[in-house]
Amino acid sequence: MKLKLKIWRQEDAQAKGGFQNYDVDGIDGDMSFLEMLDVLNNNLVNEGIEPIEFDHDCREGICGSCSLQINGEPHGPDRRITTCQLHMRKFKDGDEIVIEPFRAKAFPVVKDLVIDRSAFDRIQHAGGYISVNTSGNTQDANSIPIEKQNADDSFYAATCIGCGACVAACKNASAMLFTSAKVSQFALLPQGEVEAHERVISMVNQMDKEGFGNCTNTGACYVECPKGISLENIARLNREYLSASVFS
Amino acid sequence: MSVLESKIPEGPIEKKWTKHKNEINLVNPANKRNIDIIVVGTGLAGGSAAATLAELGYNVKTFCFQDSPRRAHSIAAQGGINASKNYQGDGDSDYRLFYDTVKGGDYRSREANVYRLAEVSSNIIDQCVAQGVPFAREYGGLLDNRSFGGVLVSRTFYAKGQTGQQLLLGAYSAMNRQINRGKIQSFNRHEMMDLVLVDGKARGIIARNLVTGEIERHSAHAVVLASGGYGNVFYLSTNAMGSNVMAAWRAHRKGAFFANPCFTQIHPTCIPVSGDLQSKLTLMSESLRNDGRIWVPKHEKDAKAIREGKLKPTEIAEEDRDYYLERRYPAFGNLVPRDVASRAAKERCDAGYGVNKTGQAVYLDFKAAIERYGKEKAFTSGHKNPSKEEIIKLGEEVVESKYGNLFEMYEKITDQNPYKTPMMIFPAVHYTMGGLWVDYNLMTTIPGCYAAGEANFSDHGANRLGASALMQGLADGYFVLPYTIGDYLAEDIRTGAISTETEEFEAAEKDVKDRIQRLFDAKGKNPVDYYHKKLGKIMWDKCGMSRNAKELQEAMEEIKELRDDFWANVRVTGKAETKNAELEKAGRVADFLELGELFAKDALERNESCGGHFREEYQTEDGEALRDDENFRFVSAWEYVGNPRDAKLHKEQLEFENIELKTRSYK
Secondary structure, three states: OOOEEEEOOOOOOOOOOOEEEEEEEOOOOOOOOHHHHHHHHHHHHOOOOOOOOOOOOOOOOOOOOOEEEEEOOOOOOOOOOHHOOOOOOOOOOOEEEEEEEOOOOOOEEEOEEEEOHHHHHHHHOOOOOOOOOOOOOOOOOOOOOOOOOHHHHHHHHHHOOOOOOHHOOOOOOOOOHHHHHHHHHHOOOHHHHHHHHHHHHHHHHHHHHHHEOOOOOOOHHHHHHHOOOOOOHHHHHHHHHHHHHHHO | OOOOOOOOOOOOOEEEEEEHHOOOOOOHHHHHHOOOOEEEEOOHHHHHHHHHHHHHHOEEEEOOOOHHHHHHHHHOOOOEEOOOOOOOOOOOHHHHHHHHHHHHHOOOOOOHHHHHHHHHHHHHHHHHOOOOOOOOOOOOOOOOOOOOOOOOOOOEEEEEEEEHHHHHHHHHHHHHHHHOOOOOOEEOOOEEEEEEOOEEEEEEEEEEEOOOOOOEEEEOOOOEEEOOOOOOHOOOOOOOOOOOOOOHHHHHHHHOOOOOOOEEEEEEEEEEOOOOOOOOOOOOOOOHHHHEEEEEOHHHHHHHHHHHHOHHHHHOOOOHHEEEEHOOOOOOOOHOHHHHHHHHHHHHHHHHHHOOOOOOEEEEEOOHHHHHHHHHHHHHHHOOOOOHHHHHHHHHHHHOOOOOOHHHHHHHOOOOOOOOOEEEEEEEEEEEOOEEOOOOOOOOOOOOOEOOOOHOOOOOOOOOOOOHHHHHHHHHHHHHHHHHHHHHHHHHHOOOOOOOOHHHHHHHHHHHHHHHHHHHHHHEOOOHHHHHHHHHHHHHHHHHEEEEEEHHHHHHHHHHHHHHHHHHHHHHOOOOOOOOOOHHHHHHHHHHHHHHHHHHHHHOOOOOOEOOOOEOEEEEEOOOOOOOOHHHOEEEEOOOOOOOOOEEEEEEEEEHHHHOOOOOOOO
16 A cells, blocks of 8 residues: 655754655555554665654564654554554555654653653652562562452553553643552552552652643543553552652 | 683582582672673663662663663563472472473583572562562462473463563662662663773773764673674564674674574464565464464365465364374473474475465464363353353453463454464574573673673573573573672772773774764665665575575575675665664674674584574484484584684583483473
């Protein structure tokens, strides 16, 4: 199939960006969206034009590198997938596709479609861990049984890939779904309980400092999340935060 | 005596590691504060090493090309991590894990290293649980296990199909704790371009800031390379797009020997190639072989009809299916090791029984498992006389709870529903057992330069067992390297900070800049991908699942020609002073073009078949690998002397004192 692409180009963080139009031909339905961009980029190199920069790595939906706002939606029209798992069979011949970086104040553009998501790292630095030494003097793994439901819920929260779609989907550019997933993973496990209060306060403070917006419970984050991270996590974060504020 | 000193401690195998830890030098906590360590790569090995070294008190700098350490490709590991916990009470032990790993590796790994790996494996699970890694649990609240290929016990711990992700996030969280304390400085979107040696010791690296293009100097008292494997030399692999050999190859060029480059793992269960413009292959976890049965049609005419779209797999009767693994290997069946399963699939497809359009695919079928689980579930929930529909519905639910995300991934890619029709799979390049040669302390042949995880060669021999990569990465990073590195650094307590304003750094920086300039100067006609794809095709066709002397020689010639063409005609657009993905790729492919030739040479000189290395000239009558222990019971460690084809071979003889050398049999 043949497609018309409207792609955001921006030299660097300081430059003013804008859309450019490109045509691409010979796209097959079995190709992934990023493979379609590979084709375009190889065409551009052949013409001596600098190709489009975009983040990507594992191309199987787990590393969280790829982003892209495709026709206004983070990771494009399909649900529960990342851009690298979006296949061209979701489009048809002659379609026009608008491709932009994720938009949020806390995610400045690095170049073209590449954004800086280090704010997420800093939220994790603030408390996204259990303070246990890693040199091995721990007790046996089975010494504390954990209720299967809690272990499973903790796991589901921990499957967040940190891609930032939740922020891009939110009209306030809030990072609540991301932060709450991390807070929940630990809050649901006995190992994480000890530092739960301190953790939630530090992480929320850092989140605010990074310039993410407030949560107004629209749920857009959950709809666009490639991993289906549940809104219950946000409720849990709010409970944890309240309890931490009252008791500390 | 060889220049290769493995430094294996004396004494009985089960005492070696304890004895070694008791005898090596330590650095006192106050002195650790004056010592800097660079860790390149932040996957399981690098991330866990960085966290532990920082926790011990060293000043650590980490480097990764991704925008966050959490995105290293360990994250994509699906199935699980082995440990000899024996929670299932099925007779597991350190010795059994050790034995299975050595045997699985076709007796081409170092006994002492593998034993140590087995010995620390249990502790990894304890450690990860303490860190909040949410492993799968049973209803009683205890940890659950599953089985993997090449073993007869259940020792694999897992978190659905995202075990690598959960373990990496654990290591990343440990890193975060140290970053928050100021003990780790993490340089993301940075790529190591060269290793800097001062007086023969590794004392730093030259890195490129991938956002600004700036070439930076970083010094340290020791450098740890945990930069992963080189599977992307095949272009199409299950590795991430950015996975590359640059850090290891640059170290190799500076004097680190490269061991067993031809030992590559071709994983049997990947989604088959669908088109020419495909950029990567996706793995379907080995855990699926616990429940999936692999087959092709028994009759060639049926296979042909399927390829032509005239017949569906579900229409083929049970008696017309060839469950070839169960037929050939009754003892292990679908759970034979990866190299055996891959070759068997290739054998069937080459014989004309392959099933997709290209004839390069076999079926992985869950019908039997769905029925079995469905029946069990119906019984345990009180339906003693369930209908077929009920059984299938319940069975699908059980299968979904075990492998849901994998099935979903499969459906997204292929547009087919694997609950209703068998999956199609084919082998693909997945892991490299070869890597930088290291001694028992994980130090390469360059003093002060260490290699951990997939980047080193040490534990998996000629074939890695499933769920052992995660184990090795974390064992190296959490429990081995943080001890052994102290033995070397104990001599550095008075050295003081290493200056980057020296001629060695100057020269290395100049080399890096010149090399980048040469890439731009080529100003040719072909994009980088053009060369990478061509290289991949040579590697897959001539250095892939089966190899022979003639084709390996051809491969060496073709790779050399391609390399010459690359340097004359590659076209790199853009500038060096900005983010430039084409330039990044060009640098990586340039190194693959050298490594590929050494790979072929190594395969050519190893005149035997073992594990993943199958030489057509050396096979038994029924097509199994024929090892030659008399002449090839050694590690090939290659010294760089200027041209990959002229590399000098050093042999580390392998001694087997605790395991009897036998022909591997899974029958």
